[in-house]
Amino acid sequence: MHRRQFIAAVGAVGTFSAVVPVDSPLAAASNAAAVAAGASLIKGTPVVFAPVADGFTVTVALNAPALVRVEYGETAALGAVARSDSCGFVPHDDVAVKIRLRGLRPGERYHWRVVAGPLSAGARKGAVERTATYVTRTLAPTAGETRFGVWNDTHDRAETIQRLHEGRGEGDDFLLWNGDVSNDVNRREILPGLYVCPKGVDLAEGAPVFFVRGNHDVRGIWANKMTDFVDFPEGRPFYAFRSGPLGVVVLDTGEDKPDAHPSFKGVAAFEDLIREQAVWLGRAIASPELRDAPCRVVFCHIPLRWHKEARPDYARGGYDWVSLRGREAWGGVLRQWGAQVVVSGHTHRAAWLPPSGEWPFGQLVGGGPRLDVATRIRGHATGRELRLVMERVVDGTVLHALSFPSVC
Ligand SMILES: [Fe+2]
Missing domain, CATH: 3.60.21.10 (Metallo-dependent phosphatases)
Known part of the structure; x- marks a missing residue:
């Protein structure tokens, strides 16, 4: 499939899963301290869980309230983006976001990165942070080994x-x-x-x-x-x-x-x-x-x-x-x-x-x-x-x- 066709297909079926609310006084206190200290929005590096033949989940931890999306594609040019959860929200939280990519192809390598922007009044044009670009392969149930x-x-x-x-x-x-x-x-x-x-x-x-x-x-x-x-x-x-x-x-x-x-x-x-x-x-x-x-x-x-x-x-x-x-x-x-x-x-x-x-x-x-x-x-x-x-x-x-x- 041509890449543009592929991106359109993914856009039709690609969604991502729940935003993760973690409502803890301790977490809120540590986040406030992190923001005051000028820490980055993204805490550390992300992780990929639960690969299946047509998807996987990216989790990223956060130091402060952020809007999060995943940009991805079959090449390093990416081209597709997952930016709405199953209930119509842009994933956002102040501790962590879990994003499930769906509608992918079996046994295929996907390039992806997490993009996070500040979530605060009037801050829509604030600095955007990006993780490194990673490559993750979906499971291949029919592979020979x-x-x-x-x-x-x-x-x-x-x-x-x-x-x-x-x-x-x-x-x-x-x-x-x-x-x-x-x-x-x-x-x-x-x-x-x-x-x-x-x-x-x-x-x-x-x-x-x-x-x-x-x-x-x-x-x-x-x-x-x-x-x-x-x-x-x-x-x-x-x-x-x-x-x-x-x-x-x-x-x-x-x-x-x-x-x-x-x-x-x-x-x-x-x-x-x-x-x-x-x-x-x-x-x-x-x-x-x-x-x-x-x-x-x-x-x-x-x-x-x-x-x-x-x-x-x-x-x-x-x-x-x-x-x-x-x-x-x-x-x-x-x-x-x-x-x-x-x-x-x-x-x-x-x-x-x-x-x-x-x-x-x-x-x-x-x-x-x-x-x-x-x-x-x-x-x-x-x-x-x-x-x-x-x-x-x-x-x-x-x-x-x-x-x-x-x-x-
Ligand atoms: Fe043990």
Whole structure:
């Protein structure tokens, strides 16, 4: 399609999603201070979440009230612009804006940048700020192969995140961040630095991010505000997608103790969420994307298998090393689908549990947040096999190199 035709087509169907209102006295105070100090409108660098075949979401954090748009196109000339949300507003906020580009083509590279202008009376002609121009590729469900990376349990450790970022694969189709990005979230103002612009890295450089919530991402009284910044393909923290021959299921294991545990201060309702995911999963595996996938992987933060599976004593400081709640709800459906491997984190101990007679899927578990025990996983799926290689971040030592022959 000619570029002008393409831009017209995108303009007809391209919209962007919700503006993010974050109404916090603390955030307002820090924004006012930022404006007084002459800080830029845009805070740090943007990030891309939830790529699908026809779109992805750009999130940008802000220091002050701003009107925001995304300029994009198939070449560096850009040419298309997304500047209205689903309710007719120009996206604007004082803390962060999430913009979903829609109507894109599968497996296509898109150049894009964020443009922000001041939002204040009489300031329509104020200085406009632009991010760098990035390139993001949409997912390609019919491609012959796919490559990806997996991080887990970074826990706001800047050095570990920076080393992981340095090692991102050039040709990866996605990065899957497998939970516990945060420690507990009891202050809203820490959210941008956790999920959008961590210190010393530009997450928008490299493949788009699929996010999987860990128990520390759902812990704290303001953990529920994480979705003001992070996006998921279907708006929920559990989802499925296809990238080339790889069928992917993402599940949310919630907390590592029962909802009624007093440390949660009454805000946890993850047992309902686990039950809801069982119903959703039963439908999802019947979709052609999953039903016909040659390679089949599950990502969830808390493992579904572990070496010792005794029920912990929650009243004495015990917590789950394995999500028996999740496995009881989902294990039968995962067996029915033919899941080959579940990839998790949580224990901070790298591990591989091969398939067993009882559980036909293997369990791969990444390492912990400290640089000396941190791991990365590199994945490559073709029509013949899924390969997963786990290596130490600090020196590249390969801990596990696994191959799963395609199932169809
Ligand atoms: Fe963790």
